[in-house]
Amino acid sequence: MASQGHVHLRLSQHPHDRLHARRNDEEWLSRQWAAEDSLAVVIAGNRVRPVDGRIEWLPTSQAPAGQRLLLGERDGRTWFAVRVQPRPEDGWVPLRGVLPALAADDTGQAPLLFHALGLAEWLHVTRFCPRCGGPLSPRAEGHELVCSDGHVQFPRTDPAVIMLITDGEPGSSSERCLLGRQRVWPVGRFSTLAGFCEPGESLEDAVRREVAEEAGVVVGEVTYFGNQPWPLPASLMLGFFGRALATDVVVDEDELEEARWLTRAELRTEAETGSLVLPGGASISRSLIEEWYGGPLPGSW
Numbered sequence: 001m002a003s004q005g006h007v008h009l010r011l012s013q014h015p016h017d018r019l020h021a022r023r024n025d026e027e028w029l030s031r032q033w034a035a036e037d038s039l040a041v042v043i044a045g046n047r048v049r050p051v052d053g054r055i056e057w058l059p060t061s062q063a064p065a066g067q068r069l070l071l072g073e074r075d076g077r078t079w080f081a082v083r084v085q086p087r088p089e090d091g092w093v094p095l096r097g098v099l100p101a102l103a104a105d106d107t108g109q110a111p112l113l114f115h116a117l118g119l120a121e122w123l124h125v126t127r128f129c130p131r132c133g134g135p136l137s138p139r140a141e142g143h144e145l146v147c148s149d150g151h152v153q154f155p156r157t158d159p160a161v162i163m164l165i166t167d168g169e170p171g172s173s174s175e176r177c178l179l180g181r182q183r184v185w186p187v188g189r190f191s192t193l194a195g196f197c198e199p200g201e202s203l204e205d206a207v208r209r210e211v212a213e214e215a216g217v218v219v220g221e222v223t224y225f226g227n228q229p230w231p232l233p234a235s236l237m238l239g240f241f242g243r244a245l246a247t248d249v250v251v252d253e254d255e256l257e258e259a260r261w262l263t264r265a266e267l268r269t270e271a272e273t274g275s276l277v278l279p280g281g282a283s284i285s286r287s288l289i290e291e292w293y294g295g296p297l298p299g300s301w
C-alpha cells in the first residue's frame, strides 16, 4: 500500500463531488453557472493556458463562449470547464506542461483539471459513432455522446499497468529492481516498465506479459501498489510490484534500449552521480521506485 509521503498521491488528495445526477438538470446548471462563486477552467482542444505557471480558474461570468462541462462541487462552490476551439496563439500547453505546478500545488487542483482535460480530450478525438459512423452530439454536460440512432458513448479510461520488478531476498542488500530505458529518451533516463492491459486480460497477467515482452524477465507473484489517473490522453496507471522468477534480461529492441537490475546501493550511487535519472515526483513510477528503495532519491527528469 502506498504511503502518504508519495507525491503522486497528493495529486488525488482533494476529489470533488462529481454530481452525476445534476448533469441533466438544466435549471440547476443555469443557476450554478450564474452563481458568483462558480469557477471555470478554459480548455482549447486538449490544452490549457497557465498564468505564471498556474492554472487559471475564471469566475464563470468572465468565461468565454464554448461548450460547458460540469466538473462538480468542492469547497462549497461549483466547478466547470469550458471547451473552446483549438487556438494557434502561444501560451497553450498540454497537461504535461503544468504537471510540475500541479505537483507543487497544495490547493488540490489536479482532480478537477484531470477530469476537465480527460473529458476535453475524449470529446476532441471522438467525432463519429463507432457503431454506425454517424455524427455524435454531446449530452450530460459533456459526459456522454449520442448518435441519431441512439448509440451512447461514454468517456474512455484505458487501464495501463506500471510495475517495479524485484529479485532477491526482500529487504536485503543484494535485492535488486529492474529499470528500463527507451531508445528515444535522453541518455541516463530510466523508469519502471509499463504497458496497456489487453482485452480479456487480468491486471496481474498484463504485468507478467509486458515484462516478458519488453525485458524477457519471468514474473511470478504480483502485488498491487496504488493507482494514478493519467489523462494523457486517457490512462489510469495501475501500479504493481512483481517478483522475478528468472532474471536473464533479453530486451525487445522495439520497446527498450536497455533494462538493468540495480541494488539499492547502485541505485543511490547512480542517482547521485546522475548516470541514472529517475522519473519526476508527480509520477507513480517515482513512487514505486522510492517505496522499494525506502526513501527519497536525488535527481529527476
Ligand SMILES: [Zn+2]
Pocket (backbone or CB within 6 Å): 129, 130, 131, 132, 133, 134, 147, 148, 149, 150, 151
Ligand atoms: Zn451510432
